[in-house]
Amino acid sequence: MNAPQLMPNQVARPVPAELLSQLRAHFGERCSTALAVREQHGRDESPFDVLPPEAVLFCESTSDVALAVRLAAAHRVPVIAYGAGSSLEGHLLAVQGGISLDLSRMNQVLRVHAEDLTATVQPGVLRSQLNHEIKDQGLFFPIDPGADASIGGMSATRASGTNAVRYGTMRENVLALEVVTASGEVIRTGTRARKSSAGYDLTRLMVGSEGTLGIITEVTLKLHPLPECVAAAICFFEDVGAAVNTTIQLIQLGVPIARCELLDTHAVRAVNHNDHLGLKEAPMLLMEFHGSDASVKEQAATVQELARDWGGQDFQWATTPEERTRLWTARHHAYLSALQMKPGCRAVTTDTCVPISRLAEMVTSALAEAEAAGLPHFVVGHVGDGNFHIAYLIDPALPAERELAEDLNRRVVERAIAAQGTCTGEHGIGLHKQGFLIDETGEGAVAMMRAVKQALDPHNILNPGKIFQM
Amino acid sequence: MNAPQLMPNQVARPVPAELLSQLRAHFGERCSTALAVREQHGRDESPFDVLPPEAVLFCESTSDVALAVRLAAAHRVPVIAYGAGSSLEGHLLAVQGGISLDLSRMNQVLRVHAEDLTATVQPGVLRSQLNHEIKDQGLFFPIDPGADASIGGMSATRASGTNAVRYGTMRENVLALEVVTASGEVIRTGTRARKSSAGYDLTRLMVGSEGTLGIITEVTLKLHPLPECVAAAICFFEDVGAAVNTTIQLIQLGVPIARCELLDTHAVRAVNHNDHLGLKEAPMLLMEFHGSDASVKEQAATVQELARDWGGQDFQWATTPEERTRLWTARHHAYLSALQMKPGCRAVTTDTCVPISRLAEMVTSALAEAEAAGLPHFVVGHVGDGNFHIAYLIDPALPAERELAEDLNRRVVERAIAAQGTCTGEHGIGLHKQGFLIDETGEGAVAMMRAVKQALDPHNILNPGKIFQM
Numbered sequence: 013m014n015a016p017q018l019m020p021n022q023v024a025r026p027v028p029a030e031l032l033s034q035l036r037a038h039f040g041e042r043c044s045t046a047l048a049v050r051e052q053h054g055r056d057e058s059p060f061d062v063l064p065p066e067a068v069l070f071c072e073s074t075s076d077v078a079l080a081v082r083l084a085a086a087h088r089v090p091v092i093a094y095g096a097g098s099s100l101e102g103h104l105l106a107v108q109g110g111i112s113l114d115l116s117r118m119n120q121v122l123r124v125h126a127e128d129l130t131a132t133v134q135p136g137v138l139r140s141q142l143n144h145e146i147k148d149q150g151l152f153f154p155i156d157p158g159a160d161a162s163i164g165g166m167s168a169t170r171a172s173g174t175n176a177v178r179y180g181t182m183r184e185n186v187l188a189l190e191v192v193t194a195s196g197e198v199i200r201t202g203t204r205a206r207k208s209s210a211g212y213d214l215t216r217l218m219v220g221s222e223g224t225l226g227i228i229t230e231v232t233l234k235l236h237p238l239p240e241c242v243a244a245a246i247c248f249f250e251d252v253g254a255a256v257n258t259t260i261q262l263i264q265l266g267v268p269i270a271r272c273e274l275l276d277t278h279a280v281r282a283v284n285h286n287d288h289l290g291l292k293e294a295p296m297l298l299m300e301f302h303g304s305d306a307s308v309k310e311q312a313a314t315v316q317e318l319a320r321d322w323g324g325q326d327f328q329w330a331t332t333p334e335e336r337t338r339l340w341t342a343r344h345h346a347y348l349s350a351l352q353m354k355p356g357c358r359a360v361t362t363d364t365c366v367p368i369s370r371l372a373e374m375v376t377s378a379l380a381e382a383e384a385a386g387l388p389h390f391v392v393g394h395v396g397d398g399n400f401h402i403a404y405l406i407d408p409a410l411p412a413e414r415e416l417a418e419d420l421n422r423r424v425v426e427r428a429i430a431a432q433g434t435c436t437g438e439h440g441i442g443l444h445k446q447g448f449l450i451d452e453t454g455e456g457a458v459a460m461m462r463a464v465k466q467a468l469d470p471h472n473i474l475n476p477g478k479i480f481q482m
Numbered sequence: 483m484n485a486p487q488l489m490p491n492q493v494a495r496p497v498p499a500e501l502l503s504q505l506r507a508h509f510g511e512r513c514s515t516a517l518a519v520r521e522q523h524g525r526d527e528s529p530f531d532v533l534p535p536e537a538v539l540f541c542e543s544t545s546d547v548a549l550a551v552r553l554a555a556a557h558r559v560p561v562i563a564y565g566a567g568s569s570l571e572g573h574l575l576a577v578q579g580g581i582s583l584d585l586s587r588m589n590q591v592l593r594v595h596a597e598d599l600t601a602t603v604q605p606g607v608l609r610s611q612l613n614h615e616i617k618d619q620g621l622f623f624p625i626d627p628g629a630d631a632s633i634g635g636m637s638a639t640r641a642s643g644t645n646a647v648r649y650g651t652m653r654e655n656v657l658a659l660e661v662v663t664a665s666g667e668v669i670r671t672g673t674r675a676r677k678s679s680a681g682y683d684l685t686r687l688m689v690g691s692e693g694t695l696g697i698i699t700e701v702t703l704k705l706h707p708l709p710e711c712v713a714a715a716i717c718f719f720e721d722v723g724a725a726v727n728t729t730i731q732l733i734q735l736g737v738p739i740a741r742c743e744l745l746d747t748h749a750v751r752a753v754n755h756n757d758h759l760g761l762k763e764a765p766m767l768l769m770e771f772h773g774s775d776a777s778v779k780e781q782a783a784t785v786q787e788l789a790r791d792w793g794g795q796d797f798q799w800a801t802t803p804e805e806r807t808r809l810w811t812a813r814h815h816a817y818l819s820a821l822q823m824k825p826g827c828r829a830v831t832t833d834t835c836v837p838i839s840r841l842a843e844m845v846t847s848a849l850a851e852a853e854a855a856g857l858p859h860f861v862v863g864h865v866g867d868g869n870f871h872i873a874y875l876i877d878p879a880l881p882a883e884r885e886l887a888e889d890l891n892r893r894v895v896e897r898a899i900a901a902q903g904t905c906t907g908e909h910g911i912g913l914h915k916q917g918f919l920i921d922e923t924g925e926g927a928v929a930m931m932r933a934v935k936q937a938l939d940p941h942n943i944l945n946p947g948k949i950f951q952m
Contacts, residue, residue, distance in 0.1 A: 127734060128837035170679040181677050183686070184654055199926035205835040206867050207651050208904035209640040209690055211911055211919050211949050212931045216653070216686030220679055237736035264597060266707035268738075268773075303738075306776040365675040367598035397676050434678035441681055449681050456669035460938065461682045467937035468930065479681050 022477045024109040027066040031087045035069060035111070038079060042070040053092075053112040056099040057159070059358035059408065060443065065092060065106035070114045074190060074198055074229040080113055081227065081473075082196030088471050093223045095136060095162030099169060100361055101442025103222055107477040113227065115164055121145045122230070130187060130204050132232045135164020142233075151235040154179035157438065158344050164228045169440040170220030174343065177263075177396030178270040178302065179236060181438065186219050190230035194469035204232060217464070222440050223475035225468050239270075239302035243312060244330040244339060247319045248294040252276050252379060252391065254322040255295045256372040259395040261318050263368050267311050271300035272396035276379065278353075279346050279390040286349035287342040292326060297395075298343055300336070343392070350390045350403060357388070357405040360417035364428035365399035365437030374431065378402045378424045387416055399437035425451070441479045449480065492947045494579040497536040501557045505539060505581070508549060512540040523562075523582040526569040527629070529828035529878065530913065535562060535576035540584045544660060544668055544699040550583055551697065551943075552666030558941050563693045565606060565632030569639060570831055571912025573692055577947040583697065585634055591615045592700070600657060600674050602702045605634020612703075621705040624649035627908065628814050634698045639910040640690030644813065647733070647866030648740040648772065649706060651908065656689050660700035664939035674702060687934070692910050693945035695938050709740075709772035713782060714800040714809060717789045718764040722746050722849060722861065724792040725765045726842040729865040731788050733838050737781050741770035742866035746849065748823075749816050749860040756819035757812040762796060767865075768813055770806070813862070820860045820873060827858070827875040830887035834898035835869035835907030844901065848872045848894045857886055869907035895921070911949045919950065 035043045044050070045067050054064030071077050084091045090110025097104060106112065118134035121142060125131070126149040133142060140160045142153050154175035155166060165171075167189070172181035179185065188202030191214075201214035218226055249255040252274065259272050275283065275296045284291055299315060301308045316327055330336045342349070351359060366374055375391060382389040382402060393400025402424060404417035425435045425448050435441075435448035450458050458480050465472070465482065472482050505513045514520070515537050524534030541547050554561045560580025567574060576582065588604035591612060595601070596619040603612060610630045612623050624645035625636060635641075637659070642651035649655065658672030661684075671684035688696055719725040722744065729742050745753065745766045754761050769785060771778045786797055800806045812819070821829055836844055845861060852859040852872060863870030872894060874887035895905045895918050905911075905918035920928050928950050935942070935952065942952050 125837060125839070127730075127839035129734070130837060170677075170683070172677055176677060180654070183677070183683065184650070193926070193930065197926055199930060200924055201927055203899075203904045203922065204837040204902040205869075205898075205904045205907065206838075207640075207642055207646060207653070207835055207869065207907050209833075209906045209908050209910040210904050210915075210922055211690070211928070212695075212934060213640070213653065213683075213686045213690050214923075214927055214930060216683045217934075220681070220683050225682075237734070239736070260597075264599070264707070266709070304777070304780050306780055307774070310774050310776055363679075365677055367595060367600060367674040368676075369595070369597035399675075399677065428675075429673075432674040434673045434675045434680050436679045437675065437677050438679050440679040445680075452673065452680055453684075454670055456663070456667055457671055457684055458681070460663065460669060460684060463937040464682060464687075464934055467933040 022107040025089055026109060027089050027111065028087055031083055031089060032067060034083050035067065035080065039069050044068045053094050053104065053114060054106050056097055056102065056104045058100050058102045058444065059360055059406070060102045060105055063105040063107055065112040066109055068112045068114055070117055072117050074192065077113060077192045077227055077229050078196045078198055080111065081192050084111055085195055085471065085473055088473060090473050090476050092475050093164065093168065093227045095165030096138060096160065098159035098161045099165065099442065100439045101444045103169065103440060103442045103478060105443065107443065116162065118229070124149065126151060128204060129235045130232055131235055132230060133163050135162060135228050135231060137163045139163065139166065146235060150238050152238050153233055153235055155182055155185055158347050163231050167219050167228050167231050168221065168223050172394065172438040174271040174273055174394060176394060177272055178268060182219055183216060185234045186215055186231060187234055188232035189215055189218055189228055191218055191226035192229055193226050194474050202232065220440070222442065222478050224465060224478055225474060241305045241308045242300065242302055242336065243308050244300045244336045245312065245327060246339065247297050247324040247327045248292050250323050252295040253372050253376050255297050256375050256395055258297065258319045258322045258324060260368050260371060262315055263396055265314065267314050269299060269311060269315065269396060270302040273298040273343055274391065274393040274395045274400065275346060276391035279350060279392050282350040282353050282390060283342040283346050286345060286352060289342055298339060346392050347403065351405065354388055354405045356407065358408050359403040359405055360414065360421055361401050361403040362421050362424045363401055363436045363439040364424055364433055365397060366428050366431045366433030368398045370431040370433065371395060371398050374427060375400050377427060381420055381423060385416055385420055387413065397437065398433065443478060446480055492577040495559055496579060497559050497581065498557055501553055501559060502537060504553050505537065505550065509539050514538045523564050523574065523584060524576050526567055526572060526574045528570050528572045528914065529830055529876065530572045530575055533575040533577055535582040536579050538582045538584055540587055542587050544662065547583060547662045547697055547699050548666045548668055550581065551662050551664070554581055555665055555941065555943055558943060560943050560946050562945050563634065563638065563697045565635030566608060566630065568629035568631045569635065569912065570909045571914045573639065573910060573912045573948060575913065577913065586632065588699070594619065596621060598674060599705045600702055601705055602700060603633050605632060605698050605701060607633045609633065609636065616705060620708050622708050623703055623705055625652055625655055628817050633701050637689050637698050637701050638691065638693050640908070642864065642867070642908040644741045644743055644864060646864060647742055648738060652689055653686060655704045656685055656701060657704055658702035659685055659688055659698055661688055661696035662699055663696050664944050672702065692912065692948050694935060694948055695944060711775045711778045712770065712772055712806065713778050714770045714806045715782065715797060716809065717767050717794040717797045718762050720793050722765040723842050723846045724794070725767050726845050726865055728767065728789045728792045728794060730838050730841060732785055733866055735784065737784050739769060739781060739785065739866060740772040743768040743813055744861065744863040744865045744870060745816065746861035749820060749862050752820040752823050752860060753812040753816050756815060756822060759812055768809060816862050817873065821875065824858055824875045826877065828878050829873040829875055830884065830891055831871050831873040832891050832894045833871055833906045833909040834894055834903055835867060836898050836901045836903030838868045840901040840903065841865060841868050844897060845870050847897060851890055851893060855886055855890055857883065867907065868903065913948060916950055
């Protein structure tokens, strides 16, 4: 088993003065070398220390991106795409120096084809913004990582969130891309058709490539009709095992539940504290059902029965949209709420995903180990997918706490891989899980990834040092 | 617009006597050079003439495949994976000579994890066989191309079929693969987890790569619980436009229909003739609804109402499982039934897929052009996906008929691409659509595909001459 790598040794590749002046000539004030700006772009929500790029370019168009990449390529200087800065695995850290391309100003919803259930957006569009802009047309985009991430970043990390159990992840919901390649060429992958057998699936190759194979400058997405009826419910259990076993059964039965989230007692306490919810402090499932009135009633009846069999109590409906929003907002805030329970702390977060039948043992073992180790922690999980996060709250000034957290993390991953699962359901590999990737898929598959990278980015300028070492 | 390529110029790469004797030493009688065997392996269900390989190896294990590829690689000789021989685009033709690896004896369902809704199978398992073997566990595998194809071949062409509108295609239903690479190494991609962000999506890169990037030797699939309730219905329309418009509306409304198939009058006549169904000879939708009793009733009511708005008549339920099976078997036979309407003919088949709102105009233009051209034809369509096939029945002895069919095909594809659709929804590129692939995605994307191919198969031994030219 490979140990988690906190910061692989990397050689910085300095930005030559000539390149900087070429960039300034084109970008003017949109090229910044101010320390505060660079530092903001050299970190994410991971526990890693800041590693700032040498310059930040605020791109406003595909041709901005293409020009920046062409210039950087000529000087063999790294370029790192930046969306909302919400990744959790060190994706944005400039481990080899270089330039950050901030895409947040490319934030236009370019085209909505309501009649085809598709939209084409720029990469800096935030998920909340997209949903706001399409709501009036009776549509929504379901993928919702905890943070209000950018669609480009979500594509690049193959993100998912609470709705994936029913609607899939970015893998299933990205139809087509516009991508700037390592040589600064603009290519298109995919079409607006819902399926295709036209050659290699470059769309899926780019989705999840963490900015290492190309820079995504346009994303065409599947949209979904807003369900006729939505109902949310919460239910409390004696222990997390019972909550997870309820979930396992409902998935095995094929109940088309839309969301099925686990919060352990610590997570419930944190959201209570932050969002003043007054929930019972016990392991909880937060669920949502979508469909026609009759179908939602049926799903809910099935789930209530299953939950009862596992000792589920205090089944409560969120009957109004406001109440639902309040619960889901609290769920989306859970990570930040929990961080606030230990001021100054940072979180080391696991992200394993396993075949559903193995999930209960995974969550209970992880919790038992964390309890035994005495490190503050909490669990939230997209349990309908077999995916859960246990986050260990560490004091960044105490290396021993980080080591302990990493050791616990390693054990969680080890068990997930032994159960034929993955070390990362939705956060990506980034800097942190490069050893785990080899453990999970083997040297042969990683060698194949490397060969693809070498072919598409021969000078290793696109977000170098991420996913694997060249 | 590039013309469809019937047979690109290819240089044969002869199998040296030394390689043949090495293969015979290992495979014994499982290495055949008999003309009948070679010819059987040098054709598919496309209208192309036979192009036999020089030898056929009947592989019985992954190590057979790995050994064959290693030996072939040492001699730079092409290898072509062969499953059930049912592809439609010339995928199996030995355009550069070489060896066919027949995987039909690798036909074991290796593991069924009913509790996780997954199965791992060898590539030669047929879809009917898989469904037969898992039925008793209350599970099914939905992807059903017309032919009883092999799971390996279906993965390699990113196949779909009648259930894709609800359950997705091979893209969404393959979780993990074992693959023999161009150097004869065995690698694994993916896990049994339902989602993952672990590095490049090699699974999706292999799915749809038509045997040009690796040879699939094991496939892990998502399974689905058999629905509690299944109902099938047929409905007849004045014209295909009305049938397609009904479909468009039900997709736009988000009705979770499981299957929605169009047959035009010619196709209905053919299945009547072959399967003695006695259906009204008019454009027909054949639909299926899956879910709970209440949900199926609701879906059906919605669809009946929509169909009525578009003049749908004679809505009839197939109430017994036998009746349903009879209808779907007829649908799966439609292609072969139609071929029998013109003895000795072969079919040139289109496979465009477009954003759903554009489908009605696509089908009606294609039919009008075919009528005007006076070539026998029929339409079947997975219309819920925006995908339809118009097949032109040609006399293979009359080059003018093939030219006419190819010209009609070209016009159908041209319109689909202009509507932001794809030249192939499910059949693949093979030999026939290489020009269309460039029209659809552009030279830049095809250059990227070529770079990936070059990286993973530097001597171009894996099914060379397919998808694009190196």
